[in-house]
Amino acid sequence: MQESQIVALIEPILSAHGLELDRLDVTPIGKRSVLRVTVDGDGPDGHGPLLDDIAEASSAISAALDASPAVGSAPYTLEVSTRGVSKPLTEAKHFRRNAGRLAKVWVGEEQSIGRIVGVDGETLTLDVDGEQRELALPTIDKAVVQVEMNRAAAEDEEN
Structure with a gap:
């Protein structure tokens, strides 16, 4: 082949x-x-x-x-x-397509868990405990989506 x-x-x-x-x-x-x-x-x-x-x-x-x-x-x-949720996010389009999802992001030794707000060019905006953090995509060593089992139920209770 x-x-x-x-x-x-x-x-x-x-x-x-x-x-x-x-x-x-x-x-x-x-x-x-x-x-x-x-x-x-x-x-x-x-x-x-x-x-x-x-x-x-x-x-x-x-x-x-x-x-x-x-x-x-x-x-x-x-x-x-x-690709599935277990594959690392490596390109701007991967982050964009996962906007609204929770992700764990590694930059050097620092880990952040936050909701993907969006991507503008080469900058990721991540909501970490209500604080908006901007990360340059080239500085991200690894990023993966975090599976949330109860998110839909929690959102339904709020409405």
């Missing part, structure tokens, strides 16, 4: 579905391979792709791969998914 050919084949398909290729992994497992396509995108509300978007793109990718010599004659399994 030629990864560069696969990328060239699937990127236009993803683009047509409003998605972008985040990562492609081809893992040989015995006589077959697993093609893991990780996608990202704004989605209709700017917070990432919807499940329907991914399902439609997955069907189109599968059909294109079946008709292309890029995967060769060996059997393969196609997996199409999003």
Whole structure:
């Protein structure tokens, strides 16, 4: 399997579905391979792709791969998914798409946990206990979304 050919084949398909290729992994497992396509995108509300978007793109990718010599004659399994919340936020678009979510951010030895307010150019605005902090994206060593199990319930009680 030629990864560069696969990328060239699937990127236009993803683009047509409003998605972008985040990562492609081809893992040989015995006589077959697993093609893991990780996608990202704004989605209709700017917070990432919807499940329907991914399902439609997955069907189109599968059909294109079946008709292309890029995967060769060996059997393969196609997996199409999003980055998920466990992946580190590394680019401005990742922070923008997670606006409103709680994130843990490391700058050097300092850790901050706060809600992502937004991104303006190369500056992240983070609400840490009611205080707005601006962080230059290039200075951020690591950032991950924090999963909040009770946030929706807490917001419902406030209204």
